[in-house]
Amino acid sequence: MKHWIWGAGMLLMIGTGASADLPEPVYSTVLPQDDMQFPRVVGVPSGEEESPHATMYITVRDFYGNPVPNAFVELIFNTLCRDPLCTCNEPFANGYADENGYIELNIKAGGCCEAQDAVTIIANGINLRYYDWVVSPDHNGEEGDCAVDLADFATFANAMMSGMAGCADMTGDGAVNLADFVGFRDGWMRECDPSR
Numbered sequence: 757m758k759h760w761i762w763g764a765g766m767l768l769m770i771g772t773g774a775s776a777d778l779p780e781p782v783y784s785t786v787l788p789q790d791d792m793q794f795p796r797v798v799g800v801p802s803g804e805e806e807s808p809h810a811t812m813y814i815t816v817r818d819f820y821g822n823p824v825p826n827a828f829v830e831l832i833f834n835t836l837c838r839d840p841l842c843t844c845n846e847p848f849a850n851g852y853a854d855e856n857g858y859i860e861l862n863i864k865a866g867g868c869c870e871a872q873d874a875v876t877i878i879a880n881g882i883n884l885r886y887y888d889w890v891v892s893p894d895h896n897g898e899e900g901d902c903a904v905d906l907a908d909f910a911t912f913a914n915a916m917m918s919g920m921a922g923c924a925d926m927t928g929d930g931a932v933n934l935a936d937f938v939g940f941r942d943g944w945m946r947e948c949d950p951s952r
């Protein structure tokens with residue numbers, strides 16, 4: 757009997773050890789993306805001194821729904837997006853969550869890319885989310901140059917008039933309307949030194 761109890765205790769310890777601190781995608785949250793009908797990562801080119809826009813609010817939780825403190829969270833762009841996208845800072849959008857498993861990632865990037873798994877969000881080596889779209893106000897139909905100017909506005913205005921969502925859909929609802937224009941406006945005249 758004593759032996760049996762010892763064995764059960766070991767099993768419990770092993771079970772707990774395997775799950776605690778291991779991020780569980782279902783219980784983790786990524787906002788605003790989790791609320792989008794067609795989830796996508798939104799970037800805005802901006803320098804270090806500018807107030808950040810296009811923030812992702814991430815809470816990493818384990819299998820029990822408990823926060824994973826100090827989880828290392830990374831955002832990885834698919835190499836297929838290397839040319840269409842530009843980024844403003846290296847290393848790009850990663851860091852350690854706080855004691856509540858919470859981290860805010862500022863997506864300082866331009867361009868537009870559609871590809872399978874264009875973005876992967878990784879926490880402690882576990883893939884939390886995949887996204888097939890990266891959009892930003894910096895899109896004039898060509899590669900992002902990490903500067904939002906008149907050429908980008910012309911493309912956005914065309915999309916708004918034609919109703920072609922795609923790269924102009926900043927809110928991930930499959931449509932282009934005033935809400936997306938607010939997103940575009942937040943990026944207006946923003947720029948940074950682009951890297952790829």
Ligand SMILES: [Ca+2]
Nearest residue numbers: 894901903908
């Ligand atoms: Ca541009």
Ligand SMILES: [Ca+2]
Nearest residue numbers: 925927929931
């Ligand atoms: Ca939209």
